[in-house]
Amino acid sequence: ASTWANVPAGPPDPILGVTEKFKADKSPKKINLGVGAYRDGQGKPYVLPTVKKAEKILSDAMQDKEYLPITGLAEFTKLAAELAYGKDSKPIVEKRLAITQSISGTGALRIGTAFLARHYPGAKTIYLPTPTWGNHIPISKDSGLEVKQYKYFNKDTVGLDFEGMKADIKAAPEGSIILLHACAHNPTGIDPTEAQWKELSDLVKEKKHFAFFDMAYQGFASGDILKDAFAVRYFVEQGHQILLCQSFAKNMGLYGERAGAISFVCESAEEKARVDSQLKILIRPLYSNPPVHGARLVSTILSSPELTEEWLIEVKGMADRIIEMRERLYNKLVELKTPGEWGHIKSQIGMFSFTGLKAEQVDALAEKASIYLTRDGRISMAGLNANNVDYFAESVSKAVK
Numbered sequence: 001a002s003t004w005a006n007v008p009a010g011p012p013d014p015i016l017g018v019t020e021k022f023k024a025d026k027s028p029k030k031i032n033l034g035v036g037a038y039r040d041g042q043g044k045p046y047v048l049p050t051v052k053k054a055e056k057i058l059s060d061a062m063q064d065k066e067y068l069p070i071t072g073l074a075e076f077t078k079l080a081a082e083l084a085y086g087k088d089s090k091p092i093v094e095k096r097l098a099i100t101q102s103i104s105g106t107g108a109l110r111i112g113t114a115f116l117a118r119h120y121p122g123a124k125t126i127y128l129p130t131p132t133w134g135n136h137i138p139i140s141k142d143s144g145l146e147v148k149q150y151k152y153f154n155k156d157t158v159g160l161d162f163e164g165m166k167a168d169i170k171a172a173p174e175g176s177i178i179l180l181h182a183c184a185h186n187p188t189g190i191d192p193t194e195a196q197w198k199e200l201s202d203l204v205k206e207k208k209h210f211a212f213f214d215m216a217y218q219g220f221a222s223g224d225i226l227k228d229a230f231a232v233r234y235f236v237e238q239g240h241q242i243l244l245c246q247s248f249a250k251n252m253g254l255y256g257e258r259a260g261a262i263s264f265v266c267e268s269a270e271e272k273a274r275v276d277s278q279l280k281i282l283i284r285p286l287y288s289n290p291p292v293h294g295a296r297l298v299s300t301i302l303s304s305p306e307l308t309e310e311w312l313i314e315v316k317g318m319a320d321r322i323i324e325m326r327e328r329l330y331n332k333l334v335e336l337k338t339p340g341e342w343g344h345i346k347s348q349i350g351m352f353s354f355t356g357l358k359a360e361q362v363d364a365l366a367e368k369a370s371i372y373l374t375r376d377g378r379i380s381m382a383g384l385n386a387n388n389v390d391y392f393a394e395s396v397s398k399a400v401k
């Protein structure tokens with residue numbers, strides 16, 4: 001028998017599988033609201049003008065293709081840390097932030113969970129919000145952590161179940177690992193308010209929990225990189241030794257370049273050195289060293305005040321287009337007298353909207369209207385534009401009547 005006779009056919013990824021179905025659909029009216037990648041007003045992938053300028057600078061520079069160090073391009077990780085924490089944040093000023101480049105946000109999450117599985121002094125259990133980004137679960141499990149949940153989404157109010165969230169975090173054994181979406185929660189688009197983040201910081205501190213931040217959308221959520229980093233910076237100011245995963249996939253449109261970073265707030269420069277050494281030991285047998293081009297693109301932009309200024313305008317432009325689509329969709333659903341409450345479409349933030357559509361309604365939209373979204377009712381708002389938002393609203397209206 002063949003070597004692989006016992007390999008079973010696995011299920012398609014719930015998110016990426018939607019795009020496969022979309023591609024197979026021949027309808028001219030088809031819409032892909034599945035994958036979380038930004039599209040411009042014409043439904044096209046968007047290469048930021050600052051990225052194009054950085055490409056030109058790099059191609060003129062004709063740099064070599066030598067290996068990066070295990071922890072990546074030092075200029076990239078320095079600039080990524082400053083973007084997230086702020087130039088004058090204490091961990092950076094006191095040189096006690098251990099950081100490594102990663103294979104985008106997914107790679108950062110994989111390194112973080114693997115590092116915790118290997119070195120965390122407490123229980124090797126990670127608490128994830130319900131729901132969370134689907135990939136958080138297999139990443140954590142494959143790293144050897146036990147996965148538990150904390151309440152997050154209240155389907156009656158289509159809002160944050162803050163009391164449930166606090167109760168579950170409080171009930172978790174002291175010193176538990178709590179994964180927190182820093183901004184633009186995926187898939188719900190619902191974030192704690194700044195006041196709620198302050199309460200969560202107190203609770204995490206009281207329980208001596210470990211805050212594991214996933215910040216895949218800094219700048220892309222509200223359009224303001226400082227606003228989106230509020231939770232991360234507040235927790236650090238409050239003295240939490242956080243772990244932070246960063247991605248430049250969305251806010252710089254570098255999806256396929258796989259530019260990301262993971263950082264650990266340490267107690268001292270000496271501890272940072274020990275953590276850095278163990279990060280190298282963990283990464284070396286994983287992929288040895290990371291891809292160079294994406295890191296150079298990010299560094300070229302963030303090391304130039306004028307390119308950074310232009311980038312901030314571009315990332316706000318993306319966020320604003322999504323916010324405009326939220327308003328247009330909401331107004332159209334209301335105009336069509338669509339049954340149900342739709343305010344959450346406007347109040348949610350970031351790439352996604354948790355519509356509240358049921359799985360069978362999602363299936364009907366695919367079959368009857370060639371509109372594709374994940375079965376949890378999440379839509380990527382970026383897939384909507386002036387040419388298709390009315391058709392989508394009309395189709396939803398029909399599906400829920």
Ligand SMILES: Cc1ncc(COP(=O)(O)O)c(CNOCC(=O)O)c1O
Nearest residue numbers: 015035036104105106133186216247249
């Ligand atoms: C919360 C979160 N963390 C991390 C990541 C990792 O992204 P990357 O590895 O591309 O940086 C993502 C990317 N999500 O992909 C879009 C989708 O859900 O359809 C994410 O949403």
